[in-house]
Amino acid sequence: MLRRLFGWSGLWLALLCGLTGQATAAEVCAIDDADHEVCLAAPAERIVALSPSITELLYAAGAGERLVGTVGFSDYPPAAIELPRVGSHERLDLEALLVLEPDLVVAWISGNPREQLDRLRRLGIPLFLSETRDFEGVADSLERLGRLAGSEASAAATAAAFREDTRALRAQYRAASPVPVFYQVWEQPLMTINGEHWISQALALCGGENVFAEASAGVPRVGIESVLARDPEAILTGGAGSPESPWLESWRDHARMTAVRRDNLFVVDPSLVQRATPRLLEGTRKICEHLEVARDRR
Amino acid sequence: MIVASRVGHGPRLAPLALLALAALLALGLSLALGSVSIPFEALLEVLNGEGEALHRTLVLELRLPRALAAFGTGALLALSGALMQVLLRNPLADPYVLGLSGGAAVAALAAMLAGLGATLVAGAAFGGALASMLIVFGLAHGTGSWTPTRLLLTGVVMAAGWGALITLLLAISPVERLPGMLYWLMGDMAYAASPWPVLAVAAVSLVVMLPLGRTLNVLARGGLQAMALGVAVRPLEWTLYLLASLMTAVAVTTAGSIGFVGLMVPHMLRLRLGNDQRLILPASLLAGGTLLTLADTLARTLIAPQQLPVGVITALLGVPSFLYLLYRSR
Numbered sequence: 001m002l003r004r005l006f007g008w009s010g011l012w013l014a015l016l017c018g019l020t021g022q023a024t025a026a027e028v029c030a031i032d033d034a035d036h037e038v039c040l041a042a043p044a045e046r047i048v049a050l051s052p053s054i055t056e057l058l059y060a061a062g063a064g065e066r067l068v069g070t071v072g073f074s075d076y077p078p079a080a081i082e083l084p085r086v087g088s089h090e091r092l093d094l095e096a097l098l099v100l101e102p103d104l105v106v107a108w109i110s111g112n113p114r115e116q117l118d119r120l121r122r123l124g125i126p127l128f129l130s131e132t133r134d135f136e137g138v139a140d141s142l143e144r145l146g147r148l149a150g151s152e153a154s155a156a157a158t159a160a161a162f163r164e165d166t167r168a169l170r171a172q173y174r175a176a177s178p179v180p181v182f183y184q185v186w187e188q189p190l191m192t193i194n195g196e197h198w199i200s201q202a203l204a205l206c207g208g209e210n211v212f213a214e215a216s217a218g219v220p221r222v223g224i225e226s227v228l229a230r231d232p233e234a235i236l237t238g239g240a241g242s243p244e245s246p247w248l249e250s251w252r253d254h255a256r257m258t259a260v261r262r263d264n265l266f267v268v269d270p271s272l273v274q275r276a277t278p279r280l281l282e283g284t285r286k287i288c289e290h291l292e293v294a295r296d297r298r
Numbered sequence: 299m300i301v302a303s304r305v306g307h308g309p310r311l312a313p314l315a316l317l318a319l320a321a322l323l324a325l326g327l328s329l330a331l332g333s334v335s336i337p338f339e340a341l342l343e344v345l346n347g348e349g350e351a352l353h354r355t356l357v358l359e360l361r362l363p364r365a366l367a368a369f370g371t372g373a374l375l376a377l378s379g380a381l382m383q384v385l386l387r388n389p390l391a392d393p394y395v396l397g398l399s400g401g402a403a404v405a406a407l408a409a410m411l412a413g414l415g416a417t418l419v420a421g422a423a424f425g426g427a428l429a430s431m432l433i434v435f436g437l438a439h440g441t442g443s444w445t446p447t448r449l450l451l452t453g454v455v456m457a458a459g460w461g462a463l464i465t466l467l468l469a470i471s472p473v474e475r476l477p478g479m480l481y482w483l484m485g486d487m488a489y490a491a492s493p494w495p496v497l498a499v500a501a502v503s504l505v506v507m508l509p510l511g512r513t514l515n516v517l518a519r520g521g522l523q524a525m526a527l528g529v530a531v532r533p534l535e536w537t538l539y540l541l542a543s544l545m546t547a548v549a550v551t552t553a554g555s556i557g558f559v560g561l562m563v564p565h566m567l568r569l570r571l572g573n574d575q576r577l578i579l580p581a582s583l584l585a586g587g588t589l590l591t592l593a594d595t596l597a598r599t600l601i602a603p604q605q606l607p608v609g610v611i612t613a614l615l616g617v618p619s620f621l622y623l624l625y626r627s628r
Contacts (some may be wrong), residue, residue, distance in 0.1 A: 072604070085603050090477045091488070093603035095356055099334045110474045113481070114416045115489045123359060191473065219473040 030144035033137075034109060034129040043150025044104035044126075048097055051089045051108035054130055055080050056277035058106065060158050061142045062151030069100045076271065076279070092116045098123070104148060106130055132276035134198045135205075139163050142278070162278050169205060169284060176207030179291045182232035182259070183210060184239065185274075187247045189221045198276050206288035208234070228254060234294040235259045236287065238270030262297040266290040313571055317584035321369065324588045328365035328595040329357055333602030368487045368594040368608070369587035370496025371549045372559050376586020377503060378545040379560030380567075380578055384518045385538040386446045392561035393546040396453030396539075399555035400460025401430025402547065406554075407467045407479050416491065419482075420551050427547030430456060435539065446521070449539070484607035485556035487594045499548045503541055504583055510534070511576030518573060558612045559586050562620045569623045589616065 029039040048069040049055040055074040058067055064079060072088040074080045084100065087093035089111045097105070102125060107117050109131040121127055128148060132141050139159040146155020181203050185191040193199050195213030203210050211230040212222060239245035248265040251257065259265060268290070272283030330341055336353050343349035344357045375393050382391040393399070405426025409419045434456050438449040464483070471479060482489070490496075507514075516524045517534060525531050549556075563586045564578060571577055593611035600606060 087603040087605050090481060091486075091605040093333050093598070093605055094360055094488075095332045095334045095598075096603040098355055098360070099352065101352065111477075113478060113488065115491065118416055118491070119360075123355060185473075217472050221469075221473075 028147055028150070030128070030147050032127075032129045032144070033131040033141075036129065038104075038126055038128045038148065040104060040126055040148060044102075044148055045150075046100065046102045047104045047106060047149060048086060048100055048102040049074070049106050050086075050092065050112050051130075052076070052080075053132065053275040053277050054106045054108060055083075056275060056279065057130070057132070057138070057141050058145055058149065060155075060278045061146040061149060062154030062158070063145060063149030066149050066151075068102060069097065094119065098125075104128060106145065132198075133196070134201055134276070135162075135166050135280070137198075138276055138278060138280060139166075158278065162281060165281055166205070166284075169281070169288065173205060173207045173288055176291070177295060178207055178209045179234055179294050180211050180230065180232045181208040181291070182212070182227055182230070182235045184235060184237035184247060185219060187239075187250070190224060190227070191219055191221050193219055198280065199273055202273060202280065202284040202287055203236075203291075205284055206291045208287065208291050228257065231258050233258050233262070234264035234266065234291060236266045236268055236290060238274050239267050262294065264290075264294040264297060266293075310571075310577055313577065314580055314584065317581055317588065321584050321588045321591075324591040324595075325365055325369060328368070328591050329361050331595050331599050332356060332361055333599055363493050364487055364490060364594065364598075365591055366493035367490035367496060367552060368591045370493055370500050371487070371490070371553045371556065372563075372590025372593075373500040373583040373587035374496055374503070374545040374549040375556065375560040375590070376563035376582040377500065377507075377579060378542040378549070379586075380564035380575075380582040381507070381538050381542040381545075382560070383564055384514050384575065385535055385542065386450050387518065387520065388446070388450060389565065390561070391450070392557075393542065393549070394555060394557070394560070395450065395457065396434050396543070397430045397456035397460055398427045398543055398546045399550050400457045400464065401433075402427040402550040403483060403555060404460050404463045404467065405429070406482060407464060407471070410475060410479055410482070411467060411471050416489075420489075420491070424547055424551040427543070427550055430460065431540075431543040431547070435536075446535070481607065482554045485554035485609045486605075486607050487553050487590075487597070488605065489554060490552050495548055496552050499545055500583060500587075503545055504580060506541065507579050508576070510537075511574075511579060514538075514575035514579075515573075518575065553608075556590070556609045556612060558609065558616050559590055562616045563589060566616075566620055566623055569627045 027039055027041055028043050029037055032038050045066050046068045047058060047063060047066050049058050049067060050071055052074040055070045056076050058064065059077050059080065067083060069086050070080060070083045072085055086097040089108060090113065092112065094116060104126050105120060106128045107130065109129050117127060130141060132138055139162045142155045142159040146152045183192055183199055183203065185193060192212045194215040194217060195210055197218055200210040200213055211232050212220060235248065235251055237245055237247055239247045245267045248267065251260055251265060254260055268283055268286050272279050272286065334356060336356065340349055340353050341357065344353050378393040382393060382395065383389060402423040406419050406423040409422035434453045438452040468476065468479060513529055513534060516527050516529055521531050564582045567578055567581045567585055571581060589612060593615055594608045596611045597606040597608040
C-alpha cells in the first residue's frame with residue numbers, strides 16, 4: 001500500500017515536472033551569420049564565446065551571467081576578465097572548452113580555426129557562427145543571441161536603443177559637409193579599411209568619406225603614395241591608443257598634405273571602433289567630434 | 299608492437315623493442331596529459347570503456363585521435379627523411395627538400411584564399427604536393443644524364459620558387475585570413491581530422507620498404523657500387539622517390555609542414571645504431587612517431603590554455619639532443 005502510494009506520487013511528481021519542464025523549456029531558434037538555423041531545446045545556460053567582440057555582444061545582450069568561458073584578449077566589460085579562458089581565438093584549447101560543458105558555443109567565422117569548429121560540431125555541441133559586419137549587424141546579433149540565451153527582452157531593449165541612437169546620430173550629421181578621411185589600421189605595412197567595413201560606415205555616418213572606400217579587400221594594404229595622391233582632409237587611427245601616436249607623427253614628414261597642414265591627425269580608442277559591438281556607437285561619436293574639429297579648421 | 303614482430307628477420311631487435319616501448323609510453327602519456335587534468339583512476343576507467351561522459355570525450359575523442367595522428371605524421375616524416383637521405387646520398391636531405399611542402403603550401407593557401415572548407419584545403423595540399431613531385435620528377439628525368447645531384451638541385455630550386463609564391467599569396471591575402479594561413483604554414487596537429495590516413499600509409503610504406511633493406515644498404519654506399527653489385531639502381535631510386543614523396547604529401551596534408559623530424563630523427567638513430575637500413579627504417583618510424591607525439595603533448599599542455607605550434611617543440615626538443623649526440627660521437 002505504502003509502496004503504491006509512493007509509486008503514484010512519484011508518477012505525479014514526474015508528470016508535474018514534465019509539465020513545468022515543458023512550460024519553461026521552450027525550444028529557442030535563431031539564424032546565425034552562416035545562415036544556419038541554430039535551435040536549442042531550452043535557452044542556453046552555459047555559453048562560451050570565442051572572440052572578444054562576441055564576449056562583449058553577449059554581455060550587452062544580457063547573457064553575461066550565462067557566459068562560462070571566453071578566449072584571450074576579452075577585456076570588456078571588466079567582468080569578462082575573470083572568465084575562464086579556452087585558449088586564443090586563433091588556437092582554441094578544446095579540452096578546456098569541453099570541460100566547461102557548454103550548451104552553446106558562439107564562434108567567430110573569420111577568426112576561429114575551421115578544423116576545430118568542425119570537431120566541436122562533430123562532438124554535438126551547438127554552434128552559433130557569428131560575423132558582425134555593420135551597425136545593423138550589431139543590433140541584429142544582440143537580438144539573436146538574446147533569444148538563444150533566454151534574455152530576449154533585455155537584448156531587444158539594448159538593440160532598440162542602439163538602433164535609435166544610431167538613427168539620431170545619423171540625423172545629426174546628415175547635412176554635415178563631407179570630410180575626406182584616411183583611416184589607418186596599421187603602419188607597417190600601411191593598412192586601411194574599404195567601404196564595406198563598419199569603420200567606414202561609422203565615418204560615413206559622421207559625414208566622413210573614406211578615401212579608400214572602393215578598395216576590393218576588406219582591410220587593404222596601401223602604398224603611402226596612394227594616400228598622398230588622395231590627400232585626405234583628416235587622418236584617423238586606432239593606432240597605439242595614446243593621444244600622441246607615433247604613427248600620426250610620421251605623417252608630419254609630409255607637410256603639404258591637407259590633413260597635416262590643418263593638424264587634423266586624430267587618435268580614436270581602437271577598442272571602441274575596431275570591435276563591432278554596441279560600444280561602436282561611442283566610438284562613432286568620438287569620430288564625429290573629430291570630424292567636426294576638422295570642419296572648424298577649414 | 300606489430301612493427302616489432304614484423305622485423306623478426308632484422309639484425310638487432312633490442313633497439314627496436316626499446317623504441318616500441320618508448321612509443322607506447324609516449325602514447326600513454328599523451329592520453330594522460332592535457333590542459334584538463336584527469337585523475338589516473340578516471341583514465342583507467344575510460345580505457346576500460348567506463349567513466350564519466352566528459353572524460354570519455356576528452357580522452358577518446360580529443361586526445362586519442364590527435365595522439366595517433368601525431369604518431370603517424372611523425373613516423374611518416376622520419377621514414378621519408380631516412381629514404382630521402384639514402385636516395386640523395388646527402389645528409390642534409392629531408393622530406394621537404396624537394397619542394398613537396400612548398401607545393402602543398404601554395405595549393406593549400408590558394409584554397410584558403412578562395413575561402414574553401416577544411417576538407418578541400420587538405421585535398422588541395424595533397425594535390426599540390428603531388429604536382430610538385432611530378433614537376434620535379436619530370437624536370438630531373440628530362441633529357442641528359444640523371445643523377446641524385448640533379449634531382450636534389452631541381453627540387454631545391456622548385457622549393458625556392460614555391461617559397462616565393464607562398465610569400466606572394468601571403469602578401470595579397472586579406473588580413474583576416476592571414477593568421478589561419480600562417481598557422482597552417484607553422485604546422486599543427488589541431489588540423490588533423492582523422493589519424494587513419496597517416497597510420498595506414500606509414501604501415502604500408504614500412505611493409506614495402508623492409509624487404510628492400512639490404513638493397514638500400516648497398517645503394518647508400520653509392521650508385522656505381524650498387525650497380526656493380528647487380529642492383530637495378532634507376533627503378534629502385536624512382537620507387538624511393540615516389541614512396542617518400544607520397545608519405546610526405548600525406549603528412550603535410552594531415553598537419554601542415556612540421557620541420558625537423560624528417561631531418562634529425564634518422565641522423566640521431568644512425569649516430570646510435572649505425573647505418574643499417576633494415577634497422578634504421580623501422581627505428582625511424584618508431585622514433586619519429588614518438589618524438590612528434592611527445593612534442594604535441596607538450597604543445598597543448600605547456601602553457602595551456604594557450605596552444606603552441608608543434609614544430610616549435612620538435613625543434614626545441616630535438617636540436618639540443620641532436621647536438622649532444624653529434625658531439626658525443628666524434
